[in-house]
Amino acid sequence: MYEVYLDDVVYPVAPSSITTKINSQNETITLANEGEVNRIKTPGLTDITMDLLLPGIVYPFAIYPSGTFQKPSVYISQLEKLKTEGKVFRLVVLRKLPTRVLGYDFSMSVTLEDYSLKEDAEEGIDITASLNLKQYVDYGTKKVKFKKKKGGNTTTDEKKQRSNVGKKTGGTYTVKSGDCLWNISKKKLGKASRWKEIYKLNKSVIEKAAKNHGRKSSSNGHWIYPGTKLKLPKK
Secondary structure: OEEEEEOOEEOOEOOOOEEEEEOOOOEEEEEOOOEEEEEOOOOOOEEEEEEEEEOOOOOOOOOOOOOOOOOHHHHHHHHHHHHHOOOOEEEEEEEEOOOOEOOOOEEEEEEEEEEEEEEOHHHOOOEEEEEEEEEOOOOOOOOEEEEEOOOOOEEEEEOOOOOOOOOOEEEEEEOOOOOOHHHHHHHHHOOHHHHHHHHHHOHHHHHHHHHHOOOOOOOOOOOOOOOOEEEEEOO
16 A cells, blocks of 8 residues: 655555656766766756546545545645745655555655646546656755954854754654654654654754765755664654
8 A cells, every 4th residue: 555645745546656767967078099987976866757646536445534535626736836836845655554564665855846637538537647756955055254353364254053943852762664754753743744853953863874874965864774863852
């Protein structure tokens, strides 16, 4: 059984397939009289494509958390909002059997690049939404303030940005196999969207664990590892 969430909204029918393309930024250089060489660079952003069925009638296999059928227009409105507002949101795919969780969930910060809607007479009043998503990686800028020393010399002082998140903690949690910040937040804090608070509170620990496992970064908390002890924010 699969569940697909876009920005904390579960879609009624999981796609039959999800295509994930990890882009390369490697550069091929031609050297005089030496042929070609490949210049290895950090991998590019990941592209994800999928087709989501939006049922026009009630199906026994469709998922509605509220227990009430939702028209396709409800989900189309959300997609349009994600696109027009240029919002960064979380894509989450949960894989589980009726008796247990499979232990491999997928979670990534993405943007909705574009989408299309298909209506086919052979499919009745159902609508298929084809989505093109792209991985989002946080980036930041630093403000530099110039101060004059006595005597006329100048130095630079980088203004540090500190977050108040996590000054008060609500206990700890040790990461287990199959965990992601999204499901930890949902289980321990009651709201999946608070995963960012957990990441900010434990950024140094999470990034250190990622580097110890051979990664350049955790990709903003996407990669976490069993045994990592995390502080939890207050509920």
